[in-house]
Amino acid sequence: MSHATLSPKRSSLRGATLPKWFAWAVAAGSLVLGYGISAAAGLHSDIQWALIAAILFVVGSYAVSAKVEGARQAKDRTATSLVWVAFILAVIPLASLIWETVKRGVKVLDGYFLTHSMGVVADSEPGGGIYHAILGTLEQVGLATLISVPIGVLTAIYLVEYGRGKLAKAVTFFVDVMTGIPSIVAGLFILSLWVLILKMGPSGFAGSMALSILMIPVVVRSTEEMLKLVPNELREASLALGVPKWRTILKVVLPTSLGGITTGVMLAIARITGETAPVLLLVWVTNFINTNPFQDPQASLPMYIYLQYANSGGSGAAYDRAWAAALTLIAFIMILNLVARGIARWKAPKTGR
Amino acid sequence: MAKRIDVSGLNAYYGSFLAIEDISMTVEPRSVTAFIGPSGCGKSTFLRTLNRMHEVTPGGRVDGKVMLDEENLYGPGIDPVAVRREVGMVFQRPNPFPTMSVYDNVAAGLRLNGKYKKSELDDVVEKSLRGANLWNEVKDRLNKPGSGLSGGQQQRLCIARAIAVEPNVLLMDEPCSALDPISTLAIEDLIGELKERFTIVIVTHNMQQAARVSDRTAFFNLAAVGQPGKLIELDDTERIFSNPSVQATEDYISGRFG
Numbered sequence: 288m289s290h291a292t293l294s295p296k297r298s299s300l301r302g303a304t305l306p307k308w309f310a311w312a313v314a315a316g317s318l319v320l321g322y323g324i325s326a327a328a329g330l331h332s333d334i335q336w337a338l339i340a341a342i343l344f345v346v347g348s349y350a351v352s353a354k355v356e357g358a359r360q361a362k363d364r365t366a367t368s369l370v371w372v373a374f375i376l377a378v379i380p381l382a383s384l385i386w387e388t389v390k391r392g393v394k395v396l397d398g399y400f401l402t403h404s405m406g407v408v409a410d411s412e413p414g415g416g417i418y419h420a421i422l423g424t425l426e427q428v429g430l431a432t433l434i435s436v437p438i439g440v441l442t443a444i445y446l447v448e449y450g451r452g453k454l455a456k457a458v459t460f461f462v463d464v465m466t467g468i469p470s471i472v473a474g475l476f477i478l479s480l481w482v483l484i485l486k487m488g489p490s491g492f493a494g495s496m497a498l499s500i501l502m503i504p505v506v507v508r509s510t511e512e513m514l515k516l517v518p519n520e521l522r523e524a525s526l527a528l529g530v531p532k533w534r535t536i537l538k539v540v541l542p543t544s545l546g547g548i549t550t551g552v553m554l555a556i557a558r559i560t561g562e563t564a565p566v567l568l569l570v571w572v573t574n575f576i577n578t579n580p581f582q583d584p585q586a587s588l589p590m591y592i593y594l595q596y597a598n599s600g601g602s603g604a605a606y607d608r609a610w611a612a613a614l615t616l617i618a619f620i621m622i623l624n625l626v627a628r629g630i631a632r633w634k635a636p637k638t639g640r
Numbered sequence: 641m642a643k644r645i646d647v648s649g650l651n652a653y654y655g656s657f658l659a660i661e662d663i664s665m666t667v668e669p670r671s672v673t674a675f676i677g678p679s680g681c682g683k684s685t686f687l688r689t690l691n692r693m694h695e696v697t698p699g700g701r702v703d704g705k706v707m708l709d710e711e712n713l714y715g716p717g718i719d720p721v722a723v724r725r726e727v728g729m730v731f732q733r734p735n736p737f738p739t740m741s742v743y744d745n746v747a748a749g750l751r752l753n754g755k756y757k758k759s760e761l762d763d764v765v766e767k768s769l770r771g772a773n774l775w776n777e778v779k780d781r782l783n784k785p786g787s788g789l790s791g792g793q794q795q796r797l798c799i800a801r802a803i804a805v806e807p808n809v810l811l812m813d814e815p816c817s818a819l820d821p822i823s824t825l826a827i828e829d830l831i832g833e834l835k836e837r838f839t840i841v842i843v844t845h846n847m848q849q850a851a852r853v854s855d856r857t858a859f860f861n862l863a864a865v866g867q868p869g870k871l872i873e874l875d876d877t878e879r880i881f882s883n884p885s886v887q888a889t890e891d892y893i894s895g896r897f898g
Binding site: 387395446451518520521522523524526528529530531535538539543544545 | 676691693696697698719722723724726728729731733736738739748749751752753754785798802856
């Protein structure tokens with residue numbers, strides 16, 4: 288007789304719930320309390336009182352909720368708060384990084400800065416720009432992309448569409464190993480091959496080869512995942528029409544996964560654009576515009592940032608230029624990501640009626 | 641157009657596993673032959689051996705003979721790609737190419753094979769869509785994505801795509817199992833029309849459907865799970881459903897199975 292135990296006023300399906308503002312109230316309360324405790328204890332770091340407040344929030348909302356709503360809802364609230372705390376912890380560095388970079392970077396960032404090289408401007412003088420560095424980075428990354436994308440995409444096609452047995456397993460293994468290669472090691476490899484054995488001088492192209500070592504595994508991995516997402520039914524439908532396998536891959540499988548592949552390539556480009564170590568070893572640096580990536584040292588944004596910062600020696604001009612170049616680099620990578628998202632959306636299989 | 645299929649002593653394997661054993665049968669041209677039988681008895685596998693799609697599955701291989709009129713599909717020097725142009729296939733789940741419009745889906749077979757004249761393409765697309773009873777529903781949205789159609793329309797789109805390359809034989813692997821009764825009826829009517837032009841083989845789990853659409857019915861069965869599937873009997877549909885010559889067939893049809 289279970290229904291006899293129900294009181295007429297409260298249904299078993301309805302429990303006590305805390306109002307919606309409860310979470311905000313606890314958050315505000317724990318912020319105030321956390322600040323108060325740290326002030327009273329004489330703690331000076333922002334991190335300390337924020338941590339105290341976060342712990343108070345999690346513990347406090349659990350305690351109140353357990354009392355009023357019951358243990359299950361209390362656990363639910365704790366899990367939710369932990370997720371939020373993790374999210375905030377992850378976002379704070381990102382937001383503060385962007386904030387700092389924008390704040391310090393906009394000082395000298397203007398049209399002149401983007402269209403002029405350093406030339407004979409001394410590190411301590413104001414003026415000069417990053418045109419030579421932007422050009423170098425674009426050429427090096429562009430060449431690296433030209434090398435990596437065909438190799439990476441074709442490798443992924445082999446692994447997904449053709450690869451069976453030992454060779455495919457070996458390729459997968461080596462791609463995994465390549466993913467973990469530190470960028471300085473990739474740089475040293477090209478250095479020993481290109482500069483020490485083949486006796487070639489530093490050039491943008493040497494840097495591109497090292498960058499492509501870093502880029503290829505990323506492209507292979509992401510393309511592989513995207514190709515695996517293409518339903519087998521589509522391949523069979525195409526094969527059953529009497530379409531050869533290579534045309535099926537070219538005209539059905541690749542177009543279906545093009546959005547995802549493009550996103551993967553863009554993310555790989557974003558990853559290598561900020562690499563400094565291979566550039567340091569293989570491309571060196573120059574203050575002048577060098578449009579030829581196959582001969583003589585070239586500038587690049589990461590190296591420019593490092594050198595301006597290292598040589599600033601207390602002078603404001605080089606320091607500001609370093610931050611402005613950093614802002615340019617971040618903006619460039621962000622634009623690439625946005626383009627990737629745009630392409631992914633544009634190329635995604637359409638479902639509209 | 642339509643051709644006779646003559647199968648003799650056909651075994652199909654997945655790796656070392658023998659999936660169907662020693663199948664011999666004749667499929668008459670311009671008729672509908674239905675395959676019925678319990679799940680896992682090898683109907684679909686057998687169907688896929690008829691256009692060499694079985695070997696697309698990793699580890700899939702076949703021995704035996706499949707004669708399409710005078711030519712052995714498994715003979716030396718036979719190109720599986722050419723076989724699949726002769727023997728078309730419609731799958732269980734509608735699978736239009738998601739990146740292509742309705743028009744491009746129907747034209748896909750010709751375009752991807754690279755031999756067509758631009759002026760002919762419009763005619764082929766219209767003819768195929770009319771043939772699949774879909775023209776009136778999609779003629780105003782030929783450039784819309786094929787995946788925007790309803791499930792039944794998508795399946796008829798797939799049939800249009802299959803008949804656009806003018807095969808001799810059309811294989812259908814449970815073409816209605818993902819569809820509602822009305823779309824199923826539309827497809828069954830369509831099968832009745834298509835058999836004037838093509839040899840049709842259809843796998844179905846729905847015995848009423850087999851009884852409605854087919855001229856001849858083949859019953860497949862397997863002794864136990866892990867044992868190869870076998871052809872039990874092939875006869876006129878009417879006879880199979882009224883007075884089959886094997887007891888197992890009668891048990892299966894009347895639901896007294898296992």
